[in-house]
Amino acid sequence: MTLLPLAAEGEAASLAAFLQRLLKYDRAAAVRLQAAGEALAVFGRAPALDVVVVRVVALAEPAELDRTVSAGELLEAVEPAAVTVPAAVTGPAWAGMLPPRGGWRKQEGLPESGPLGLAVQAAVGEFKVRVEELPEDKRTRGELDRIGAEIWGRRLGSTALPLRAAHAAYVFGLLRPEASADLLTAGSWLRLRTPYGSVALRKAGGLPGLGVTPL
Structure with missing residues (x-):
């Protein structure tokens, strides 16, 4: 069992809100977690819009982690001061094709x-x-x-x-x-970045399962 202490109570609320939005449109959603240092990146796929949505959460302590988990189980494990990372699940295809960490212009x-x-x-x-x-x-x-x-x-x-x-x-x-x-751009990827997170997609083609009906 992996416990990740959060930097502030607001981090827990923002993570929970993000997961709730994912689960609203896909009750079986999975997310990929990547922790490096004092930041936890949570990757989810926006259904119908064929993009990867990324929410970064500040951690109270440095951590190293790379795991794909159930979004529902992760939501249940979010507490005001920490999150317990659930067991890994078999990841969907998109989780193996994440945007690069560096090289963005x-x-x-x-x-x-x-x-x-x-x-x-x-x-x-x-x-x-x-x-x-x-x-x-x-x-x-x-x-x-x-x-x-x-x-x-x-x-x-x-x-x-x-x-x-x-x-x-x-x-x-x-x-x-x-x-x-x-x-931002990096290779074949485009990224829309705001202080609250990012949306990434490939310049041509896209992620498996393209759909375009508005959410």
């Missing part, structure tokens, strides 16, 4: 976090309107995915980052009006 052209959030809200509204305009017999999964792919595949500003990355950051509480947002 900042890219220009990304709108600020406030406009990004507004763009996400406008896109969600557009999706709902376009679906409501469809005749009942045309509201198939294929048609919904086609509309979603068109909307969420749009690029943000002058960057290669698709709108679905900002949507994932918004859904998981990482994109907030008062916080900064940066775009």
